Amino acid sequence: MRAVGVSLPLGQAVRHELLPLLRPAGDTKAELPGTVGGLPGADPVYYGPVIPDVVVEIEADQTGPREFGRFRHRPRVLRVRGDLTADNLPSAP
Structure with a gap:
């Protein structure tokens, strides 16, 4: 796993x-490595790492990281996907 962006603030x-x-x-x-947390x-950007076993659905303006290996605009977290695990997700290319 690698960081590819920072989300917009989470809704309550x-x-x-x-x-x-x-x-x-x-x-x-x-x-966060390189420019993932912001512009060059x-x-x-510092964060507290968590065990990556929770899946969330996001809304993004592109299908994957591009510019500098990160999302150009911050994605929005829509909801927690309790019906999925990390093992259900496809591997990144």
């Missing part, structure tokens, strides 16, 4: 649904 309903599902993947903060020259 999605935040409340995700909170009990996300589990920390360690005690340290990580930095932007300040680094």
